[in-house]
Amino acid sequence: MPARPYTLTTRAIHPPEHAGRFSHQPTSAPIYPTSSFAYDRIEDAVRVFEGKETGYVYSRYANPTVVAAEAVVADLEGAETAVAFGSGMAAILAGLLGVGVGAGRTVMASRDLYGGTYALLVNDLAGLGVETVFVEADHLDQVEATLAKGAVAATYIETMSNPLLRVIDVPRIVELSHRYGARVVIDHTFATPYLARPLEWGVDCVVHSGTKYLGGHGDITCGVAVAPAFHDRVDKLRRNLGGVLSPFEAWLLLRGIKTFPLRMRQHCENAMTVARFLEAHPKVTRVDYPGLSSHPDHDRAVRLFGGAGFGGVVAFDLGDGTMETAWRFINGLRLCQAATTLGDVETLVLHPATSSHRSLAPEQRQRIGIGDGLVRMSIGIEGVEDILADIEAALQTV
Numbered sequence: 001m002p003a004r005p006y007t008l009t010t011r012a013i014h015p016p017e018h019a020g021r022f023s024h025q026p027t028s029a030p031i032y033p034t035s036s037f038a039y040d041r042i043e044d045a046v047r048v049f050e051g052k053e054t055g056y057v058y059s060r061y062a063n064p065t066v067v068a069a070e071a072v073v074a075d076l077e078g079a080e081t082a083v084a085f086g087s088g089m090a091a092i093l094a095g096l097l098g099v100g101v102g103a104g105r106t107v108m109a110s111r112d113l114y115g116g117t118y119a120l121l122v123n124d125l126a127g128l129g130v131e132t133v134f135v136e137a138d139h140l141d142q143v144e145a146t147l148a149k150g151a152v153a154a155t156y157i158e159t160m161s162n163p164l165l166r167v168i169d170v171p172r173i174v175e176l177s178h179r180y181g182a183r184v185v186i187d188h189t190f191a192t193p194y195l196a197r198p199l200e201w202g203v204d205c206v207v208h209s210g211t212k213y214l215g216g217h218g219d220i221t222c223g224v225a226v227a228p229a230f231h232d233r234v235d236k237l238r239r240n241l242g243g244v245l246s247p248f249e250a251w252l253l254l255r256g257i258k259t260f261p262l263r264m265r266q267h268c269e270n271a272m273t274v275a276r277f278l279e280a281h282p283k284v285t286r287v288d289y290p291g292l293s294s295h296p297d298h299d300r301a302v303r304l305f306g307g308a309g310f311g312g313v314v315a316f317d318l319g320d321g322t323m324e325t326a327w328r329f330i331n332g333l334r335l336c337q338a339a340t341t342l343g344d345v346e347t348l349v350l351h352p353a354t355s356s357h358r359s360l361a362p363e364q365r366q367r368i369g370i371g372d373g374l375v376r377m378s379i380g381i382e383g384v385e386d387i388l389a390d391i392e393a394a395l396q397t398v
């Protein structure tokens, strides 16, 4: 084959036409590490830009690997489309704005929230003129009274709250919110589509920190918003806010999701075993796990999750309830690692008062039941006897 009529320098940049064009179908989605897409004719590019033809022009708008990951998450949630982001926080912000939250509007949020979401609401969105009213989401009279004031654009809740695993009556909250014209955004990170699909309850926008169970291996930071009726708005917000997911991380998400149901089954099974073990342990004063009949929301969790399980996170209080005791326990663990995340295959431990919920004032933490002695464990999928042995050894140090 004759050399192409270019200098070596140019040929290194412009590959031959057949390079990178394949007719076969790979079983694993290809990674498209490209910021833009080239067209032979400008007219074709413009048609795609104008939305008259489907295609790709620029990876901040859409990227094939990211779109493949979005399609899988959407399908798990029972939708056709989803919007992926570079983090769960970016998905939460776009979800809220996407359903109509903005200056002069009100968000009604459950008091029991992930600390980062709380900070977003009370610091950043408040600074932009969005008021947030916090309610006890299991007090439906309080929920209705807030909605009845008429200014609520969106209700924001978590299917299973972090870290106390409260399970609220989502279908009732959706019904009430819609009655008063509010949309519902739900953070489904803890429960995941393995336990329930909130769109079936009428929720308007499901958001995930895909960093957690969906990715599952602690190697990505990612978020997803699934909002069938608001998809175009959320998609446009991603374009303009720019919190995109990289094609590499989208591919890791795709790979992680292949084992998501198997992992979840094991997370749930191991967490149930650990929760029962802790509940029976003399050094543990309280265990929060919705699979235990002692949990205040056990019956509701059975009803809403239909027996699929109760998730992989267990929270508990130790001995004298002080930070020193909690830290001594955490430092006594060998197999289980102290890390500020959850949902990985490894068992992880965290001290909410000084990590996930540090942005809350101490009295606020106390009010929602997050004491200094509270420990949260994300139970992994290791052999459960090894997890129990590690916990037992660490408990002996407190």
Ligand SMILES: Cc1ncc(COP(=O)(O)O)c(C=O)c1O
Residues within 6 Å of the ligand: 087, 088, 089, 090, 114, 116, 158, 162, 187, 189, 190, 208, 209, 210, 211, 221, 222, 223, 341
């Ligand atoms: C329930 C919940 N939602 C959202 C987030 C934020 O997700 P990310 O860290 O991917 O932005 C977290 C992070 O820990 C979380 O626990």
